[in-house]
Amino acid sequence: MQAGQTVHAGTLLISGAGIERGADRPVWRSDGSRVGFLVGAGCDEFRSLPAAAPINALGEPLLAPASGLGFLCAVEWGPTAALADRLLYNEFDSATRGIYLAQEGSADRGEPLVTYDVFHTLFDLRWLPDGSGFVFALGEWSGGRWASSNLYEYTFSTGQQRQITSFDDALALQFSISPDGQWIVFERAPALGEVVDLWLVRRDGSEMRLLVETAGRPAWSPRAPQAPASFGVYLPMALR
Structure with a gap:
């Protein structure tokens, strides 16, 4: 500012770019x-x-x-x-x-x-199919990054939460729960922005295994498939 003069104070650009x-x-x-x-x-x-x-x-x-x-x-x-x-x-x-x-x-x-506090963030949240509780994925900040994220279950009848996974160097991100409420398919990654794979785990934390590599955004069918009434096996026939 200078008394009695008009001075240039720089240029301010206002844009809507990046606003979704x-x-x-x-x-x-x-x-x-x-x-x-x-x-x-x-x-x-x-x-x-x-x-x-x-x-x-x-x-x-x-x-x-x-x-x-x-x-x-x-x-x-x-x-x-x-x-x-x-x-x-x-x-x-x-x-x-x-x-x-x-x-x-x-x-x-x-x-x-x-x-939860500022050193934690929620990555996903889903009801259990019967409404008895819900599952959520909660990440923890450490060493200047989201170092880990785990799945937790909350039960309405007790008001208690229970940890399902125990990762300290991996992230459990978006997930889906099976119609019977017994299985969870979830995204697992070593860090945010890196390749995501899909893993399966029982709600009690057992039988965890890789389902599909390089895949994400899981969505379980809302209805369990019906078993067919009968099965047939067809083999090629060779005539001699």
């Missing part, structure tokens, strides 16, 4: 009537649309971060008829980080179930 606005992480209501999704860069308001929504519909808001500085990064509708209007979700801001249970359309944050 779209639908992310879609999830169906258990009765199939609506589909929900996160808007923004994957961590913002949760909205829903009817199953047969018109083109370009924006949907109605069902859940938003409780704080103006908060981030809503994972939302799951209840898996059964009794839990159809319940939302299990993860939210974090500068002061509070955790997993909550709320009713759709509720104005408050809901019931806190799991809390």
